[in-house]
Amino acid sequence: MPELPEVETICSDLRKKIINKRIIGIVIKKKNLIRNTILQFKKRIINSKVTNISRRGKLIIISLSGDNYLLIHLKMTGQLIYQQKGSITAGGHSLPRPEQGMPNKYSHIIFTFSDKSQLFFNDMRQFGYMIIVNRDELHNILDNSYGIEPGLSNFTLDNWLDVLSNRKTTIKALLLNQKIIAGIGNIYADEICHNAGIRPQRLVNKLTVSEKKRLWQSSKNIIKRAIKKRGTTFSDYVDADGHSGSFVDHLRVFGRQGEKCNKCKVGIIIKTRVAGRGTHYCPNCQK
DNA sequence: CTTTCTGTTAGAAA
DNA sequence: ATTTCTAACAGAAA
Numbered sequence: 001m002p003e004l005p006e007v008e009t010i011c012s013d014l015r016k017k018i019i020n021k022r023i024i025g026i027v028i029k030k031k032n033l034i035r036n037t038i039l040q041f042k043k044r045i046i047n048s049k050v051t052n053i054s055r056r057g058k059l060i061i062i063s064l065s066g067d068n069y070l071l072i073h074l075k076m077t078g079q080l081i082y083q084q085k086g087s088i089t090a091g092g093h094s095l096p097r098p099e100q101g102m103p104n105k106y107s108h109i110i111f112t113f114s115d116k117s118q119l120f121f122n123d124m125r126q127f128g129y130m131i132i133v134n135r136d137e138l139h140n141i142l143d144n145s146y147g148i149e150p151g152l153s154n155f156t157l158d159n160w161l162d163v164l165s166n167r168k169t170t171i172k173a174l175l176l177n178q179k180i181i182a183g184i185g186n187i188y189a190d191e192i193c194h195n196a197g198i199r200p201q202r203l204v205n206k207l208t209v210s211e212k213k214r215l216w217q218s219s220k221n222i223i224k225r226a227i228k229k230r231g232t233t234f235s236d237y238v239d240a241d242g243h244s245g246s247f248v249d250h251l252r253v254f255g256r257q258g259e260k261c262n263k264c265k266v267g268i269i270i271k272t273r274v275a276g277r278g279t280h281y282c283p284n285c286q287k
Numbered sequence: 288c289t290t291t292c293t294g295t296t297a298g299a300a301a
Numbered sequence: 302a303t304t305t306c307t308a309a310c311a312g313a314a315a
Binding site: 077106169276 | 303304305306307309310311312
């Protein structure tokens with residue numbers, strides 16, 4: 001579930017907590033989540049220092065001393081929870097319960113820093129992964145797999161129109177395509193379409209320029225507002241302290257099938273399937 | 288009980 | 302070249 005706003009929240013949390021800390025231990029309980037050989041992975045991480053934390057789309061990039069970059073993808077149910085030595089941190093698989101400490105049964109990889117604080121990688125469904133790469137490999141991955149970032153200054157209307165030209169797919173599929181626009185997942189794709197008043201199943205090449213412009217504005221606005229609310233906790237997502245994000249209170253269509261539309265106060269939100277994904281929209285105010 | 292569904296995406300199939 | 306479908310997994314819901 002973590003999409004751009006959730007990943008951004010985790011990165012900014014971790015930036016305050018682990019930069020300049022040295023990793024002195026790794027426990028790997030599920031080897032299949034590591035995309036290097038275990039020997040290589042451990043060798044390149046142990047005794048290295050965290051120098052920076054960033055992200056591209058939903059991919060977390062932890063820069064280490066030396067030519068090493070730890071890439072972490074949380075996929076659907078992954079969590080990264082940081083805990084000081086001896087503290088009880090909320091969090092876990094479902095909505096965080098205060099009594100739930102780390103590690104839990106889904107804590108598959110655990111990093112320990114020199115001050116004894118720890119970073120837990122939890123993942124119920126085990127879709128997430130970690131890989132350590134060098135600078136060249138990092139740039140290959142970023143260049144080949146990730147499109148424009150909706151929060152950056154180069155996300156201009158011109159670039160957006162450029163990105164939309166000659167696309168024969170639906171706007172929903174396009175918003176979900178990480179190679180075209182990075183970081184949007186199923187929740188925000190539906191919210192963006194609703195905010196823009198466009199049905200998710202509309203074909204991109206049939207949209208008017210005015211509609212494309214609305215989608216551009218809505219993409220920027222929804223993502224920005226969701227970051228401000230520290231993301232959306234629909235089921236598994238928690239921040240680096242194990243706390244929920246509050247944008248769930250601002251969702252207008254996702255998970256609201258059967259409810260009256262908050263925007264037009266007339267339509268009833270329906271749930272259907274578009275681009276192979278559960279898709280929510282208001283048949284009255286989305287055209 | 289079994290079947291279907293779920294926030295992602297890489298890779299195969301079309 | 303693009304777009305669509307499915308598998309990877311575990312658990313909740315139907």
